[in-house]
Amino acid sequence: xxxxxxxxxxxxxxVGVALLALVIGAGLLVSYxxxxxxxxxxxxxxxxxxxxxxWPLALxxxxxxxxxxARSRVGELFASTGRPRWQRVLPTAAALAVALVxxxxxxxxxxxxxxVPTAGYFPAASxxxxxxGALSLVAAGWVGMAVGRAVPRLVTAPALAVAGVAVAGxxxxxxxxxxxxxxxxxxxxxxxxxVYASGLDDFxxxxxxxxxxxxxxxxxxxxxxxxxLGAARRRGVALAVLPAVLGGAVALPLMPxxxxxxxxxxAAELVCDDAGPQVCVARVxxxxxxxxxxxxxxxxxxxxxxxxxxxxxxxxxRRVESWARSGADPAPDPRPADTLVFEAPVIGPSGRxxxxxxxxxxxxxxxxxxxxxxDGPDDSDTxxxxxxxxxxxxxxxxxxxxxxxxxxxxxxxxxxxxxVGLPPAEQQRRMVAARDDALACRDDGLRxxxxxxxx
Amino acid sequence: xxxxRLYLRSRRVGLALAISTATAALVWLLVLVYSDAGTxxxxxxxxxxMLAVAAFAATLGGADDALDxxxxxxxxxxxxxxxxxAAAAIVAPLLLTTVTDVRFEPLTVVLxxxxxxxxxxxxxxxxLGAARSWIAPLxxxxxxxxxxxGPSTKPATQVASWLVQxxxxxxxxACAAVLAVTGLAAYTMWGCPRRPAAETAPDH
Amino acid sequence: xxxxxxxAEIAPTTHAWAVHAEKLVVRAxxxxxxxxxxxxxxxxxxxxxxxxxxxxxxLMRALATVVKPAGGRxxxxxxxxxxxxxxxxxxxxxxxxxxxxxxxxRFTVREFVEYMAWLKEMPKSDIPGAVQRAIDRVGLxxxxxxxxxxxSGGMLRRAGIAQAIVNxxxxxxLDEPTVGLDPExxxxxxxxxxxxxxxxxxxxxxxxxxxxxxxxxxxxxxxAGRLVWQGTTAELAGRGxxxxxxxxxxxxxYSALLRAHRGQVSA
Numbered sequence: 001x002x003x004x005x006x007x008x009x010x011x012x013x014x015v016g017v018a019l020l021a022l023v024i025g026a027g028l029l030v031s032y033x034x035x036x037x038x039x040x041x042x043x044x045x046x047x048x049x050x051x052x053x054x055w056p057l058a059l060x061x062x063x064x065x066x067x068x069x070a071r072s073r074v075g076e077l078f079a080s081t082g083r084p085r086w087q088r089v090l091p092t093a094a095a096l097a098v099a100l101v102x103x104x105x106x107x108x109x110x111x112x113x114x115x116v117p118t119a120g121y122f123p124a125a126s127x128x129x130x131x132x133g134a135l136s137l138v139a140a141g142w143v144g145m146a147v148g149r150a151v152p153r154l155v156t157a158p159a160l161a162v163a164g165v166a167v168a169g170x171x172x173x174x175x176x177x178x179x180x181x182x183x184x185x186x187x188x189x190x191x192x193x194x195v196y197a198s199g200l201d202d203f204x205x206x207x208x209x210x211x212x213x214x215x216x217x218x219x220x221x222x223x224x225x226x227x228x229l230g231a232a233r234r235r236g237v238a239l240a241v242l243p244a245v246l247g248g249a250v251a252l253p254l255m256p257x258x259x260x261x262x263x264x265x266x267a268a269e270l271v272c273d274d275a276g277p278q279v280c281v282a283r284v285x286x287x288x289x290x291x292x293x294x295x296x297x298x299x300x301x302x303x304x305x306x307x308x309x310x311x312x313x314x315x316x317x318r319r320v321e322s323w324a325r326s327g328a329d330p331a332p333d334p335r336p337a338d339t340l341v342f343e344a345p346v347i348g349p350s351g352r353x354x355x356x357x358x359x360x361x362x363x364x365x366x367x368x369x370x371x372x373x374x375d376g377p378d379d380s381d382t383x384x385x386x387x388x389x390x391x392x393x394x395x396x397x398x399x400x401x402x403x404x405x406x407x408x409x410x411x412x413x414x415x416x417x418x419x420v421g422l423p424p425a426e427q428q429r430r431m432v433a434a435r436d437d438a439l440a441c442r443d444d445g446l447r448x449x450x451x452x453x454x455x
Numbered sequence: 456x457x458x459x460r461l462y463l464r465s466r467r468v469g470l471a472l473a474i475s476t477a478t479a480a481l482v483w484l485l486v487l488v489y490s491d492a493g494t495x496x497x498x499x500x501x502x503x504x505m506l507a508v509a510a511f512a513a514t515l516g517g518a519d520d521a522l523d524x525x526x527x528x529x530x531x532x533x534x535x536x537x538x539x540x541a542a543a544a545i546v547a548p549l550l551l552t553t554v555t556d557v558r559f560e561p562l563t564v565v566l567x568x569x570x571x572x573x574x575x576x577x578x579x580x581x582x583l584g585a586a587r588s589w590i591a592p593l594x595x596x597x598x599x600x601x602x603x604x605g606p607s608t609k610p611a612t613q614v615a616s617w618l619v620q621x622x623x624x625x626x627x628x629a630c631a632a633v634l635a636v637t638g639l640a641a642y643t644m645w646g647c648p649r650r651p652a653a654e655t656a657p658d659h
Numbered sequence: 660x661x662x663x664x665x666x667a668e669i670a671p672t673t674h675a676w677a678v679h680a681e682k683l684v685v686r687a688x689x690x691x692x693x694x695x696x697x698x699x700x701x702x703x704x705x706x707x708x709x710x711x712x713x714x715x716x717x718l719m720r721a722l723a724t725v726v727k728p729a730g731g732r733x734x735x736x737x738x739x740x741x742x743x744x745x746x747x748x749x750x751x752x753x754x755x756x757x758x759x760x761x762x763x764x765r766f767t768v769r770e771f772v773e774y775m776a777w778l779k780e781m782p783k784s785d786i787p788g789a790v791q792r793a794i795d796r797v798g799l800x801x802x803x804x805x806x807x808x809x810x811s812g813g814m815l816r817r818a819g820i821a822q823a824i825v826n827x828x829x830x831x832x833l834d835e836p837t838v839g840l841d842p843e844x845x846x847x848x849x850x851x852x853x854x855x856x857x858x859x860x861x862x863x864x865x866x867x868x869x870x871x872x873x874x875x876x877x878x879x880x881x882x883a884g885r886l887v888w889q890g891t892t893a894e895l896a897g898r899g900x901x902x903x904x905x906x907x908x909x910x911x912x913y914s915a916l917l918r919a920h921r922g923q924v925s926a
Contacts, residue, residue, distance in 0.1 A: 003786070004777050011765040020590075024598060032603070053597040060593060071586075073761030077822075080723040081778035082750035088778060155474055158509035158589045162478075162502050165600055174489065197602045 001091055008095035012068070017061030018099035021054050021137075025107035028053075036111060038118035038287045038351025041205055041267070043111040044126035047104065048133050048196035055195060056164035058100055058137045062144020063157040065096055066229065070152030086230030093142055093226055100137040104130070118351030120286025121267055128211040132218065136194030139218045140164065142225030146240075149229060168193040176259075185326075188255035192217060192248065196260060201324035202284050202344075205264035213251040220247020258326050268318040277301075278313040285316060285344050291353035292316075292345060292360075299364035300340060302393050308432055311340040311368060319372060332372045337439055342367045365390040369434060373441040384408065385446030388415045389431060415450045466514040466537075472544055475507030479548040479559075487557045494560045498600050500549070501568050501618040503559070505596040507545040508572045509589040514541065515577065516585030516647040524649055535643040542573050563622040571617065571631030572596070574638030581641040584648050677701055677736060677830050677860035678722060684730035685714070685721045692717035694884035695731070704856035706871030706892070707864040708913060709881040715864045716758050718881065719834045722862065723755040735830055751780050754828030756819045758835050758864075764808035768799055768818050771807055775822040793825040796851055798844065812839035820848070824855060831861040837870055849874035872896065872909040880916055887920045 009015060028050055029036075036042035069075060078088065108130050147160055172193045179186045191210055200206075220243040227240030267284035279296040281289050296314040303310035319332050335341045342364050348354035366386050378386075391398035397416050400409045419427060434445030463469065482503045486495055495503070514537070517523040524530070546569050549559040559565050572592045579588035598604060599618040606621055607613055613626035620627035678700040685693035692714040709715050720726045721733060721740070728741050736752050738744035762771055772793055776786045794803045797817040802810065810818060816839045823831060837845050852874045855861055862879075865871060871878055871892065878895045880887040888895075892909065899911025903918070 004774060007766065007770045007774060011763065011770065020594060024594065028598070028601070049603070050601070052601055056597055057594065068763065069761075072763050073759070074763070075761065076720075076725055076757045077755065077760050077762075077775075078778060079725040080750060080753055080755040081775070082747045082753075082780045083778045084747070154513040154586060154589070155471075155506075155510045158506055158593045159474075159478075161593055161597065162506050165502060165597065169600065 004091040005094055005098075008091045009098065012092060012095055013061065013065050014092070014095040014099040017058070017064070017096070017141075018103035020061075021057055021100065022103040022106055024057070025050050025054055025103070026110045029107060029111050033111075033114045033349045034347060034354075035199075037114040037347060037349055038120075039202060039284055039347075040115055040119055040122050040126035041129070041200060041264070041284075042202065043108065043115050044129035044133075045196050045200045045206075046111065047108055047130055048194065049199060050107070051133055051136060051195045052165065052169045052197050054104070055136060055140050055168050056161035058140035059144040059147075059164040060157040060161040061100075062096060062141040062146075062225075063148030063160045064144075065092065065141075066145035066148025066150075067152040067156065068092075069149070085232040086227075089145075089226075089229045093145060093229060096141045096145065097138045100141050101134045104134040104137055114349070114351060118287035120271065121283040123205055123264065123266060125205045125208070125211065125264075128208070129206050132211050132214050133194060135215060135218045135222065139222035139225060142222050142229060144225075146225045146228035168195045169197060173197070185258035188252060188257045191255040191260060192252065194218060199324070200261055201320040203264055203268045203282065203318055203320050204261045204324060205267065206260050207256070207262045209254070209256060210260050210262075213254045216254075217247050217251035220244050220251070223247075261320075261324055261326050263320065270315065280314070281316040281344060282318050285347075287351050288344055288347070288353045291355060295355070295361050295364055296340070296342065299361060302365065303340070303368055306393055306428070306431075307368070307435070308428060309337060309435075312338050314340040314342055314364070317341045317343045317372070332374070335371055335439065337435075340364065340367055341370070341372075362390050362394075365393050368393075369438040369446060371439045371441050378443065379447075380408070381447045381450045382443040384412050384415070385434065385443075385449040387412055388419060388449045389434060389446065391416050392419060392427065392431060411450060418451070419449060465517060468514050471510040471514050471541075474510035475545055476548050478506045478510070479503055479552070483552050483555070483557055483559075487555075490557075493556055494558055495552075496560075497564050497568070497619040497621075500559050500565055501572075501596050501599055503549070504545060504565070504569050505572055505592050508569070508576050508592055511541040511545065511573070512576045512580065512585055512588045514585075515580040515588060515642065520584075520647045521649040524646070530646060531643045534646055535639065538573065538577055538639055538642060542569055545569050545573065561622045567622070567628055567631045568618055570635040572634075574631075574635035577638035577642035578634065580647050581638075581645045582648075675699075676734075678734075678862070680731065680733045682731035683718075683721065683728055683733050685717050685726060686729045687714075687717045687726075691729070692884055693721065693728075696881065696884060696886050698879065698886055698889070700860050700862060700877075700879070702856070702858060702860055703876040704852050704861045704863065704874055705877040705879050706875035707862055707879050707881065708866075708868065708871060709887070710917065712883075713881045714884040715881060716834055717884075719755075719832050719862070719864055720757075722830070723753065723757075723832050724750060725755075725757075747780075751826065752829040753779075754823035754826060754831040756823040756833045756836055760819045762807050762815075762818070764806065766807050767804050768794060768807060768810070768821070769803045771818065772822050772825050776825045779826040781826050789825050789827070793821040796824065797821045798847060813841060813844060816840060817844070820851075824851075827859075829859050831855060831859055833861070833863045835865055836863060837865060837867055845870065868905075868910045868913055869907065872907065880913070882917060882920055888916050 025047070029046060036046045069078070144160055148156055172190045172195065175190055176186050191214060194214065224240055224244035227243065228237060231237045231240050267282060269283045270280040271283050271286045271289060272278050272280040273289055273293045276297050277300045279289070279293045281292055300311065300314060304312070345353040345355055345360050366389070369386050369389050387398045398412050400412065404412070419430070422430070430449065434449060437443065437445030482495060482499060486492065486499070546565060549565050550562070552558050553560070553562070575592045575595065576588045579591050596618060599616050604616045605619060607616065610626045613620050613624055614630045617627035617630040676699045678698065680696055680698040683693055683696045683698070684691060696718065707715050707718070717726070721728050722735060724735070724740055724746055731741070733740045736749050738746065738749035740746070766774065769790060772790045773786060776790055781789060794800055797820050799814060799817050799821060802814060807815070807818065816836060820833065820836055823833060837848060840848060849870065852861060852863065856876065863870070863875065875892055877889070878892055879889050895912040895916070896908035897912065899905060899908055899913070899915045903911040903915035905911035905914050
């Protein structure tokens, strides 16, 4: 078996299929390293998102390989030999599995180049997520081989791939949309698909329960593929379907509803810089701390210079972004007045903070008038009020943004002039009032800066 | 008419036609029943067209290309006509849907993607043989359906994901045109590579 | 190349004939290609002769256990093929070269023969040596590491013979093995046949009567699915009268026997 496996690895299409998968996967990964740089879990989930292309590719590759015997017309010759069919297909199936697992692992390894230098948090779940992804490719390859053997036609491989996209990608998509429209949690059946097309927030992980049930189901699916491939008689074919049916029946009730995302307290743990006013970021963003500490302290200093009761420490906002929120996420603690809670800066391609465009300091200053109230987006007056407040801190008129209308520009400029025209004590009183209102989840104070009636 | 029938049978065109039509019908039916959308977008169009093209890929080579090659007919013309008729046969059922409630839209995307994918397949058939000609269109289509691949303003991305760019994107249209013309030219001039005598198993 | 001899190999054969068919019926599609054939073969090289459509290939396929007989009895190496015999063990002693043999074109000759040796469940340690010997015996030593798809028709045929003999089969079935071989190679091949036939049962189906005359000890003549005649090569040569068609004594014997059989059937 060892020598035959080597022959199959050398001569069969298995390595070709795996190489194609590797090139596509690594290419896609490298083309957008911002998506995972410095974060293990994001790297693992990027790989699982890519399965939308790789999984059908493994199906097609398997089908191509499964059709080989019919294409080469070896049936006559092999029928006269003693080795049973299931033993004969084993090295071919093993070659495909080895090649696909190697390709998927290599994609992950390529990604680690952008993760290892800056990653401060290594969740073991990221390895589990990758392992489940590799297993899903094996299952796809073996099921593809079985189908390619059963229907040895040229169109089988592409047709199977399209079916794979539909079943593993489009169907879950459709189910998710339906669940959202009906305001239900996403059904557990979604997790039968190994594809995590919609990603994950930095503060999220995939629970062991999801990984284990998926492993059970995908291993059962792989077993069915292999048994179908090795089945020599009708009864063998009927028995071969059993593992997938049983595996699905056992795994499905154990899978949680609401999708694969779960809050990861480990990722959200704080890492602080105490040299000066305290600045903290989440552990998963530890690499950003050196870049964040400077601007954060600058912002704290500017606030304490002008704003009575200004915050004395800055802490990263660790709330999951709204697009990734699931019902199970913990409700946020209200932000205390002494703490500036800011959103982490954009992460660049290498895993360090991308501060280009000077957006970060205004963003930090603005955060003094921000509270997590769990509502929808702020109305425009509140947003512009915050712009005026920020400008007041810096002492310079607000720089108009490209997307503001002329009326908005005039409104903001007018509001700023009106504010700085007041006596300094009154200015301070208004800003403190606006902040107290904002932290108490009222937007009156900020709106009043824009000329709304002050109650 | 008789030789035409024989030719179509020898290339198994009937099967290809059945598969491509059935694919379009199935996609149309699924969207009609399970979706409120009236439009099958560029992703759906690409997957449908790619499968239809793959079905026709099997007809690009005969049972024995070397033997075919010795026939004293004008192969280049026949190959070009074969390819163009295949394109027509793929587009026809998709066009038919424009009179129904669920449509493969927009028309220019349907035409662009069919031309590009069929050209890519023909190019693959000329270089690797009909048996492997589906690999490149399948791979490109799979990359295009990824959720983070979409309309873009960067020309390089527009070319890489030409299948899902909106109608009228110059780079995407140019990419499809280049594929179509190169594929048509290569396949018309060379046809499938003549396999060595040892490997004459037909690929259907 | 020395190799260990297993107990199974030196065990006395308990069966009378290597191949024994009684009233054998084999279908090829709906047609009864072999219809009531009686045949007994033992050690030696047997030439299987007969006109096109006589059922030679179907008979070979039945002997190779590729198709199950539809009726009658057939035992190969003492194992009843028609019943529930231990086919797996019997097949280890079988070598078969089909008329059209399939192969993986990307494999090299050595890999292909090795793969076949593995399929024939040879002991792992014997395989490399046996593969090399089989390739040497068919004269493909210098092409052993070429891909199968690069071989010419004659070389391919020899690779097919190499895979058939790799396990030192006790029943070797060769369906038209000399197609595509040049005259020199055919001489070598006859030598090889005589060598193997000294301790195995070799059945060679062919249309080339001179191959039979030169290399076979025995001739089996079939027509329309039945055994027409069985005897030694010398006897066949003696059967041909001066008026029978043919350029050699063997050919004349062949056509005389066939004509006589046809007359019998139509009468």
